[in-house]
Amino acid sequence: MTRRGLHPRTVAAWSAAAIAVIILAxxxxxxxxxxxxxxNLLVAQRRPGTSLRTIIGFLxxxxxxxxxxxxxxxxxxxxxxxxxxxxxPGIGGAVTLESIVFGAAAAVGFLAAALAVTPLALVLDPxxxxxxxxxAMHGTATxxxxxxxLVPTIGRSFRRVREAESLRGGGRxxxxxxxxxxxxxxxxxxxxxxxxxxxxEARGYGSGPRTHFRDASFELADCAVIAAAxxxxxxxxxxxxxxxxxxxxxxxxxxxxxxxxxxxxxxxxLAAPVLLPVAGPARARAAGPA
Amino acid sequence: xxxxxxxxxxxxxxALAGLAVHAGPARAVCAYADGATHVALLVQHGNxxxxxxxxxxxxxxxxxxxxxxxxxxxEYVTYPFGGSLGDxxxxxxxxxxxxxxxxTRDNCLGNPYWGVWAARDxxxxxxxxxxxxxxxxxxxxxxxxxYGNGSAPPASSTGICPAPPRPTGSPTPxxxxxxxxxxxxxxxxxxxxxxxxxxxxxxxxxxxxxxxxSTGSSAGAVAPAPGNAAAAEPTPAxxxxxxxxxxxxPASTPTGPGWVGWAFAGSAxxxxxxxxxxxxxMGRIRS
Numbered sequence: 001m002t003r004r005g006l007h008p009r010t011v012a013a014w015s016a017a018a019i020a021v022i023i024l025a026x027x028x029x030x031x032x033x034x035x036x037x038x039x040n041l042l043v044a045q046r047r048p049g050t051s052l053r054t055i056i057g058f059l060x061x062x063x064x065x066x067x068x069x070x071x072x073x074x075x076x077x078x079x080x081x082x083x084x085x086x087x088x089p090g091i092g093g094a095v096t097l098e099s100i101v102f103g104a105a106a107a108v109g110f111l112a113a114a115l116a117v118t119p120l121a122l123v124l125d126p127x128x129x130x131x132x133x134x135x136a137m138h139g140t141a142t143x144x145x146x147x148x149x150l151v152p153t154i155g156r157s158f159r160r161v162r163e164a165e166s167l168r169g170g171g172r173x174x175x176x177x178x179x180x181x182x183x184x185x186x187x188x189x190x191x192x193x194x195x196x197x198x199x200x201e202a203r204g205y206g207s208g209p210r211t212h213f214r215d216a217s218f219e220l221a222d223c224a225v226i227a228a229a230x231x232x233x234x235x236x237x238x239x240x241x242x243x244x245x246x247x248x249x250x251x252x253x254x255x256x257x258x259x260x261x262x263x264x265x266x267x268x269x270l271a272a273p274v275l276l277p278v279a280g281p282a283r284a285r286a287a288g289p290a
Numbered sequence: 291x292x293x294x295x296x297x298x299x300x301x302x303x304x305a306l307a308g309l310a311v312h313a314g315p316a317r318a319v320c321a322y323a324d325g326a327t328h329v330a331l332l333v334q335h336g337n338x339x340x341x342x343x344x345x346x347x348x349x350x351x352x353x354x355x356x357x358x359x360x361x362x363x364x365e366y367v368t369y370p371f372g373g374s375l376g377d378x379x380x381x382x383x384x385x386x387x388x389x390x391x392x393x394t395r396d397n398c399l400g401n402p403y404w405g406v407w408a409a410r411d412x413x414x415x416x417x418x419x420x421x422x423x424x425x426x427x428x429x430x431x432x433x434x435x436x437y438g439n440g441s442a443p444p445a446s447s448t449g450i451c452p453a454p455p456r457p458t459g460s461p462t463p464x465x466x467x468x469x470x471x472x473x474x475x476x477x478x479x480x481x482x483x484x485x486x487x488x489x490x491x492x493x494x495x496x497x498x499x500x501x502x503x504s505t506g507s508s509a510g511a512v513a514p515a516p517g518n519a520a521a522a523e524p525t526p527a528x529x530x531x532x533x534x535x536x537x538x539x540p541a542s543t544p545t546g547p548g549w550v551g552w553a554f555a556g557s558a559x560x561x562x563x564x565x566x567x568x569x570x571x572m573g574r575i576r577s
């Protein structure tokens with residue numbers, strides 16, 4: 001089998017299935033497995049030139065925050081480790097082992113969910129994602145894409161305006177200086193939007209159905225990955241309907257979660273894109289000229 | 291004036307009717323009605339005393355653990371923890387004593403605490419993954435509450451509720467004779483007393499309301515708990531001669547964390563970590 005990247009719709013289906021598995025089971029063991037599978041997929045299939053460092057760093061900081069924040073606001077649990085003074089608003093009370101463990105489990109869930117959707121950004125190119133949308137949603141997808149593209153544009157404008165102000169000797173200092181930046185940034189953003197609209201019109205946007213330079217085709221590996229992802233969801237759903245304990249809470253006293261081999265097998269079905277002979281990022285780029 | 295009084299009376303009647311409708315779902319129906327949903331309730335105190343009840347609910351009902359407790363008439367206090375966790379049980383049958391200022395999020399679940407267990411369809415006990423309000427029970431299930439450190443399950447729930455009706459064609463056992471004992475104050479027709487240590491096959495099963503001792507005491511020896519006629523404090527009878535003539539049911543074992551599942555998950559996790567490391571090393575070598 002030729003080693004090519006996954007079809008954008010396959011990646012989208014995989015991400016949706018991974019999210020469904022995370023929602024179906026809040027047991028951190030299953031979520032950790034999904035996170036590991038997603039990490040493997042990202043390392044194997046990410047686009048050239050993309051780095052995992054930024055996203056991993058951001059996710060780690062957020063996970064640590066969740067772990068530290070939860071024990072401060074949740075005071076239930078049988079094993080009290082410390083006690084914060086009651087007069088502290090919101091956080092006063094017992095700091096328990098259970099709330100720390102719950103925070104860690106929540107962090108694992110957050111990491112797994114974030115890593116499950118990261119392939120949409122790091123494996124697929126934004127244009128590939130746009131191509132993968134159904135024809136009826138092309139208009140909405142383009143508008144959404146243009147809107148999302150504004151976010152980095154606003155950031156760049158903000159930096160440029162601040163630099164220009166500093167070069168001129170600067171105005172006000174501190175938070176109030178933001179007021180001097182808001183108006184020029186808003187004007188620049190509107191100007192960028194108008195430029196984008198003119199560019200789209202000049203390229204014939206809206207004159208007819210969207211054309212494609214190259215159609216990415218579904219291959220056997222895509223079908224296998226989608227079938228495995230669907231299988232993972234069905235296994236977890238069946239396990240839940242059959243009464244298999246998929247949820248876990250450390251309250252009132254922390255205990256090891258029950259792990260079902262069936263549910264583990266369901267999670268491992270998500271590893272199909274890593275284990276199947278499919279490699280490389282975007283199909284169109286990996287395939288070369290048609 | 292008369293019209294105003296009539297209006298007030300009518301409003302009161304309507305309010306009472308509304309309350310009755312609100313309380314409807316939690317009220318148990320005849321436990322031995324054909325096809326009714328039977329849920330066993332076992333409350334095990336810290337000192338080992340157990341209260342056992344078989345509660346009947348409408349056919350096909352799926353009830354929450356709190357509804358079962360409510361229908362039993364046993365005194366209890368819960369605290370809402372929110373989310374899918376639901377309500378936690380702070381106090382059952384006046385154990386532990388209500389702290390000064392009442393139960394709060396901080397003191398509801400101390401150590402020991404009331405652990406909620408569930409036995410599905412006559413199976414072994416397993417810890418409930420949600421609070422008592424969000425744990426649901428169906429016909430043949432048992433709800434267990436044990437005051438302790440959560441490590442051990444309650445006593446066996448076998449025999450608390452009658453065996454499910456046999457299939458058509460086989461002789462159906464006659465329903466137990468109704469007791470001549472008067473119903474207790476809260477008048478719960480669905481609760482059936484099943485004193486453990488008494489031969490259930492002897493027709494001595496008493497249809498009554500309230501809790502029952504599990505140590506072979508007679509129903510008459512049940513002393514009502516202070517302030518709650520329904521929740522009776524059982525009298526322990528260690529070494530009681532009222533040994534059940536039938537063989538003792540197998541002891542319930544707690545569902546462990548699933549070592550097979552853990553081994554499988556651990557192996558899978560290790561394999562994924564190795565695969566990740568291999569990919570990273572190969573990527574470094576290639577670059």
